[in-house]
Amino acid sequence: MKNIYTYGGQPAQRHLTVECMFTNKAACKKMTQVTASDAEEAKAAAAQEIDSVTISCDNTAGIRTAAPHIFITAAQYMSQYVTEDEALGGAIDAMASGADAIYSPRGLRTIERIAREGISVQGHTGLFPARATQFGGLRTVGKTAEEAMSLMQDFRRLEEAGVYCCEVECVAHEALVEIQKRSKLITVTIGAGSSGDIVLSYMSDLCGDTENPPRHAKAYGDVRAIRKQLAAERLKALSRYRAAVLDGSYPDDATTVSMPGAELEKLKDGLERMQPIHQ
Incomplete structure (x- = not known):
């Protein structure tokens, strides 16, 4: 050096x-x-x-x-x-x-x-x-x-x-x-x-x-072959993603955050009590 x-x-x-x-x-x-x-x-x-x-x-x-x-x-x-x-x-x-x-x-x-x-x-x-x-x-x-x-x-x-x-x-x-x-x-x-x-x-x-x-x-x-594999994998993933959204399988329970049941009931009650914006 x-x-x-x-x-x-x-x-x-x-x-x-x-x-x-x-x-x-x-x-x-x-x-x-x-x-x-x-x-x-x-x-x-x-x-x-x-x-x-x-x-x-x-x-x-x-x-x-x-x-x-x-x-x-x-x-x-x-x-x-x-x-x-x-x-x-x-x-x-x-x-x-x-x-x-x-x-x-x-x-x-x-x-x-x-x-x-x-x-x-x-x-x-x-x-x-x-x-x-x-x-x-x-x-x-x-x-x-x-x-x-x-x-x-x-x-x-x-x-x-x-x-x-x-x-x-x-x-x-x-x-x-x-x-x-x-x-x-x-x-x-x-x-x-x-x-x-x-x-x-x-x-x-x-x-x-x-x-x-x-x-x-x-x-x-052989980087080009690897790039081709990556490109094919990307196309496959995009196709599967689109199909899942269209058939309703994504988002699913595993990828969705839910409210606790008691909090949901409070929300519904509060929304019912709200005055409408337009009469």
Whole structure:
């Protein structure tokens, strides 16, 4: 456990730091990262010694409370901020709420703007799902030497912009192997083979909670089947409830509170003595 101060100036402890990542990279020690959409998922990841979680920057405070020691990368979305200053403000807010790094899929100027403030920034290369039309659809990038060379240039530009880390999405394995030999960046890979320093998986994919998972995903559980069972059980319960109300079997004696007989008689007597509201 490492003692740190957060970007917001608060003392804290982390199982993993940015410096630890570079040490692990040098030692060829693989690390794990998963998405966490809420505090429950982040807490589960921490309990199973997942190295880091990537989350929506809007959820930082609650997830940090639930998982106080795990490394958190707070992700900004492509359309979340318009200007560089807005992106910087959002990054500072997330860091002050307990994030350890910021993920930005935006352009180099925005990334550099954030990094200049001493914030650890993770960039992105390979397939950008939000820009998939530019790639001719969702596909693997870097299967040709020309595309792989373009990825190498992305790595260099990101390094110059000040990032410490890069998410590499849907890239040909061999291309990344060669590129990594020429880059100092920590690589977070998803759909890019096994050579990444940190292997990322979506929580829904690895838990078997995605109906049509991408090719690179692998399920290690069957949460979707359990959800289907829950949904079927819910429908059955609603049907039985409606039928019981209609046939008068619910509410029944077991679920109804009754007055003592003597009190009921007093009530009836009192009601009989009341003057009608309208004559």
